[in-house]
Amino acid sequence: MLRAAAQDLGRLRQIAGILARHGYQQWAHSISEGRALPADDPGVRADTEAMSAPERLRRLLQDLGPTFIKLGQVLSSRPDLVPSHFQRELARLQDDVEPLPFPDIAGVLEQSWRAPVAEHLAHVDETPLATASIAQVHRARLECGREVVVKVQRPNLAATIRADLDLLYLLARLLDATVEEAALYRPIEVVRAFEAALLDELDFRIEARNARAIAANFEGDERVHIPEIVDDLSTREVLVMEYVEGVKITSVAAEHAEETLRTVLDIAFRMGFKDGLFHADPHPGNVLVTPDGRVCILDFGLVGRLTANMQQNMIQLSLAVATRDAETTARLIYRIGRPVDRVPLNEFRDHVADLMARYLVRRLDEVDAANLVQSLMDTAIRYRIRVPPDYALLAKAAVTIEGIVRTLKPDLDITGTIMPYARELIAERYSPQAVGKLAMRSAVGLLDQAQELPLLAHQLLNDLEAGRLQVRVSHPEMDRMSRMINDLGTKLFLGMVAMATIMGTFFIAAQYPWEHGGWNLWGVFGAFASLTLFGLVIVWHVAYTRLRKVSLRTVAGLWLRGRGGGER
Secondary structure, eight states, X not given: OHHHHHHHHHHHHHHHHHHHHTTOHHHHHHHHTTTTOOOOOOOOOTTTTTSOHHHHHHHHHHHHOHHHHHHHHHHTTOTTTSOHHHHHHHTTOOOOOOOOOHHXXXXXXXXXXXXXXXXXXXXXXXXXXXXXXXXXXXXXXXTTSOEEEEEEEOTTHHHHHHHHHHHHHHHHHHHHHHOTTHHHHOHHHHHHHHHHHHHHHHOXXXXXXXXXXXXXXXXXXTTEEOOOBOGGGXXXXXXXXXXXXXXXXXGSOHHHHHHHHHHHHHHHHHIIIIISEEESOOOGGGEEEOTTSOEEEOOOSSEEEOOHHXXXXXXXXXXXXXXTOHHHHHHHHHHHSEESSOOOHHHHHHHHHHHHHHHSSSOGGGOOHHHHHHHHHHHHHHTTEEOOHHHHHHHHHHHHHHHHHHHHOTTOOHHHHHHHHHHHHHHHXXXXXXXXXXXXXXXXXXXXXXXXXXXXXXXXXHHHXXXXXXXXXXXXXXXXXXXXXXXXXXXXXXXXXXHHHHHHHHHHHHHOOOEETTEEHHHHHHHHHHHHHHXXXXXXXXXXXXXXXXXXXXXXXXHHTTTOOOOX
């Protein structure tokens, strides 16, 4: 445990040096201050001042290593957490890791399977197909002759990531405590969202379950292919699936481009608005086209889920945007999200109206939907409206797919392509039968609430009669006034301590008048003891007032827990 704590403190020092090198001296100082962690600062990079804020952040994460690179990659797909200009820059982050020697990979396989590799695999290509910070992918052949790919998690990765997550929480708390604007981007919540996504990605059984569920949704559709999972060999650290031959969708032949893109749009629409389970990272590397023209979707580590109510909200929002109804669009965004603070609704609505006027001035098939969606998400962040992650993932996936379409066939009418599916869906959702069911559910809900009203009224009257009725009042200046009163009380206390020590010194000197060489030795001793005591009180006061804004629990946890995680 002590060794783990020492390693974490060494990593903190390294992080402080990298922060300082990229121009984040305030953060580096906050890490080092009061913790015996001198930042290893080799000097600020000469080109730092010329960089934009997003580029500085990208280069910082690149230098901090694999866990932080993964953080940037996750944030690049979360428009609910970071603005669009940061997303675009963070999307450029690439895993820069050396392939592991195959004996290390074989060790993970044997530990996971509890058997020699040769017992399950007739052949393994020791040169990886792909290498990333989380896993390494190899092509192999089963004993039955079936061609597969084997995705193997890097050894000892979970412990390393847990330690880095502890440090990320510390950095987030320091950022939250020292930078006023940090509250807008909620750094602690960002790390929490990253932790959830990363821990899910570390469990390959979740990815296998997602792949099986989406394959079941598209069963019988000859246009779509989802690689089959080899369940017997797939574990938490190992994922074995069917090998599929194909090319990236962006490399498809021009004569087949339109048909393929229509299929992709159909798949995306069905996933989001019918099935409610959708691929949240459909970049070109995850969408292949097989030699027989089928669309093959890979990598289900990041998926989103929409309930029927969430799908209904998205349909209404899409209709509001399509009809250029800014009032309804603003209201739906507000209803979908979770306002952190009071939102000036009129100002928010006017801002949404300005965006729609800017991006919807052309024909519907010429609308820049990607920038409109990004701008609406940025507006939600600006007004501190937290958009639930699955909505944000759907928006990001839609933007990614539109980018593929614009790259491969810019003249394709996206709106016209999905309009038949949209009409069918709207007719289904707003059919007399569906409306009747909705009315019945609403009526039952209202009846249940009406039955509870007498009980609630009786409870309210009882509380009022017993004097238990309380009204909570919150004022934005209350915390500041409370701190001022506490500071004033502390200063009065220090003054009283100072007066008491001075009076005590005089009292001792009066009781013991013995002198030596013209000095009252008891008086000198009393003065020295009093000043020492008073100095200790002052040091405590200064340290407390400077550090109380920063959560010290995490720092203590690094010493006491080491890499063990623990409650945050």
